[in-house]
Amino acid sequence: MTAQHEAVIIGAGFGGMGAAIQLDRLGIRDYVILDREAGLGGTWHVNRYPGLAVDIASVTYSYSFEPNPNWSRLFAPGEELKRYAEHVATKYDLRRRMRFGTTVTSARWDETAQRWLVTVDGGEPLSARYLFTATGFLSQPKTPDIPGMDTFAGKIIHSADWDDSYSLDGKRAAIIGTGATAVQLIPELAAKVKELTVYQRTPIWVVPKVDTPIPRPVRRLFARFPGVQRAARLVNSAALETLSTVGVLHYRQARLAAKGAELLARAHLFAQVRDAETRRKLTPGYSFGCKRPTFSNSYFRTFNQPHVRLRTSSIELIRPHGITTADGTTTDIDLLVLATGFDLWETNFPAVEIVGRDGRDLGKWWRDTRFQAYEGVTMPRFPNLVSLNSPYSYTGLSYFWTIEAQMKHIARLFGEMRRRGATTFEVTEQANADFLARMTRRLEDSVFYRGNCATARSYYFNPHGEASLLRPVPVVTGNRDARRFPLDDYAFTGSATTTPADPRSRVGTQ
Structure with a gap:
């Protein structure tokens, strides 16, 4: 039937x-x-x-x-x-x-x-x-096709299939990917694991995040007068529209605006990362807006921590207990996190x-x-x-x-x-x-x-x-x-x- x-x-x-x-x-x-x-x-x-x-x-x-x-x-x-x-x-x-x-x-x-x-x-x-x-x-989550992935003896977690029962405490972890998901996830991992190695293929533009709690009086105001919240929505929408329409869609006419956003991201990176070589690796080589940029106040600072390493050499092989990159470096890990996005x-x-x-x-x-x-x-x-x-x-x-x-x-x-x-x-x-x-x-x-x-x-x-x-x-x-x-x-x-x-x-x- x-x-x-x-x-x-x-x-x-x-x-x-x-x-x-x-x-x-x-x-x-x-x-x-x-x-x-x-x-x-x-x-x-x-x-x-x-x-x-x-x-x-x-x-x-x-x-x-x-x-x-x-x-x-x-x-x-x-x-x-x-x-x-x-x-x-x-x-x-x-x-x-x-x-x-x-x-x-x-x-x-x-x-x-x-x-x-x-x-x-x-x-x-x-x-x-x-x-x-x-x-x-x-x-549709994307799993990278890396030789040896099926031989890894530790724990593999994709960001779109998180295992809440797995304890991160004391683990030697690696994460593949530095997109918008990884920007949110990496600071959280670094706060709990013993070691964290970040494998980056393409850096991402990151700008400061103006994020604060919304006070209860403001929430009560929104609940009692929905028009106030709609007005706030319009103001925020106008700002986002300027960013997407002017900086991205009208790049030829407003190249200076796009360059301004790029300068803001560069200044944010410079203010938060102490090591010059790390800053160089985290700086994108493409124009602002080619990929969706993201916001964070903690992502860049994570790379100042002594137990966090950034690897930009391509992954050559995943071993039962580690990862080997094209430059010959092998890093031992217990946990592999895939922040590799979606197909x-x-x-x-x-x-x-x-x-x-x-x-x-x-x-x-x-x-x-x-x-x-x-x-x-x-x-x-x-x-x-x-x-x-x-x-x-x-x-x-x-x-x-x-x-x-x-x-x-x-x-x-x-x-x-x-x-x-x-x-x-x-x-x-x-x-x-x-x-x-x-x-x-x-x-x-x-x-x-x-x-x-x-x-x-x-x-x-x-x-x-x-x-x-x-x-x-x-x-x-x-x-x-x-x-x-x-x-x-x-x-x-x-x-x-x-x-x-x-x-x-x-x-x-x-």
């Missing part, structure tokens, strides 16, 4: 919950939310490593329509984000639609039934008129097999042509599919800006479908091609193409070498487009329409 639903949402993180909230607002309540994990919250459920915290101000990292007055700090710790996710699920009655421990393996469009057939590992398939993929950008492009675009009309495989199409998605949410020949983690979808520095813009797009799209009495939507090939061309032109002024990003190893770049993760428009523009995109960019068909024309017959194929 195949369970029939109006909609299936894959992913119970903030993106999936945002889509669910919008469906409820539209009067579509026959939906299920599937997630492979044991609980909701996405990355804030999976990640629980020491030092985990949001990397932008808490007032910005939340739904604008559901402010949280209870953040304890300007940069809230991870457990508070998890509690916020639980609160949202409870308030908006989402839990009863969630199914955990459910791994979706594929979704295929049935042209005859005009529905998606969703296959679940070890379970019965589901059928849905509409499919929403909200699997997140950072959901963003190879296994996450898409995270499950998706086959649309005419047998078009989404992953293969993206890799054979270019990574592309109209307004960051829909693709031609994938009817009734809304992909919430797609190329050109990420707007600004807070993921919630992206989520809420996509919610607006869903509202306009489904509203027009209802007005026409249609049951199926599909973006036209021409609209998709025009959007891709606009995004490509806009990126020409960005740091990704005008700066020096050759050594950045940034996940912003896809396997084709294009910076197609970010949508190169201001947040205001992204939200405006979500409310005003041309409705003729979609072909609407269904029972209440006349005989539908194949959208390809009007605009050609690619």
